[in-house]
Amino acid sequence: MRITNLEKTIGKFHMEVNDFYIEPGKIHGIVGPNGCGKTVFLKMLAGIITPDKGILDYEGLSSRDITMMSQQPYLMHTSVYENLIYPLKIRGTRPDEDEIDEMLNRVGLREQKNQYARSLSSGERQKLSFLRAVIFKPKLIMVDETLSNLDSESEEMFVGIISEIQKERPITWLIVNHQMDHIYQLCDEIHYMEKGRFVKK
Numbered sequence: 743m744r745i746t747n748l749e750k751t752i753g754k755f756h757m758e759v760n761d762f763y764i765e766p767g768k769i770h771g772i773v774g775p776n777g778c779g780k781t782v783f784l785k786m787l788a789g790i791i792t793p794d795k796g797i798l799d800y801e802g803l804s805s806r807d808i809t810m811m812s813q814q815p816y817l818m819h820t821s822v823y824e825n826l827i828y829p830l831k832i833r834g835t836r837p838d839e840d841e842i843d844e845m846l847n848r849v850g851l852r853e854q855k856n857q858y859a860r861s862l863s864s865g866e867r868q869k870l871s872f873l874r875a876v877i878f879k880p881k882l883i884m885v886d887e888t889l890s891n892l893d894s895e896s897e898e899m900f901v902g903i904i905s906e907i908q909k910e911r912p913i914t915w916l917i918v919n920h921q922m923d924h925i926y927q928l929c930d931e932i933h934y935m936e937k938g939r940f941v942k943k
């Protein structure tokens with residue numbers, strides 16, 4: 743995916759990205775201080791915010807191939823299972839029950855499968871939101887700080903799951919955080935953002 747001459751002004755905040763290439767099949771980290779524009783950038787790629795100008799070339803990816811995990815995952819007023827299969831349902835895909843059970847097991851949510859999703863702890867919600875994002879096998883996943891609030895054991899688990907996914911069927915990841923953490927060991931490339939621009943470090 744290539745981003746060219748992108749500009750966006752929101753109040754006092756101004757973003758300018760002249761030429762940014764996201765190599766497919768790789769794990770990209772985006773790091774930068776609070777308020778530098780990481781979320782705004784992801785939202786523009788996800789089509790949630792419209793840029794003032796610039797070209798976003800998705801190189802053949804359609805909106806069905808892209809998913810964004812936001813900082814505060816939206817969970818429906820249903821069970822963990824129903825939340826999990828929702829993206830499959832709206833695409834008319836039948837869930838692979840064995841795969842779902844295995845994934846729930848991996849992240850330690852198997853026993854909560856039929857629990858009301860909104861009663862999960864914040865870390866468990868993040869795990870559910872992560873599974874929901876990967877389960878319909880998108881080609882581009884954007885992760886907005888979702889993995890930044892986990893205990894180190896859970897973080898290691900995610901590093902394991904992401905590496906496995908990459909080995910089986912590489913997808914493109916954009917993982918955002920305001921600090922370097924273990925997730926970044928995974929990254930093939932790290933991009934630094936400051937005050938609405940990508941900078942070299």
Ligand SMILES: Nc1ncnc2c1ncn2[C@@H]1O[C@H](COP(=O)(O)OP(=O)(O)OP(=O)(O)O)[C@@H](O)[C@H]1O
Pocket residue numbers: 752753755774775776777778779780781782783919920
């Ligand atoms: N709807 C909005 N109205 C006004 N200002 C906004 C709006 N959305 C974002 N901004 C401003 O744009 C700037 C970039 O915000 P953004 O959420 O992208 O930062 P971030 O890098 O993701 O920060 P953090 O690490 O704190 O999540 C901030 O100064 C923010 O206040």
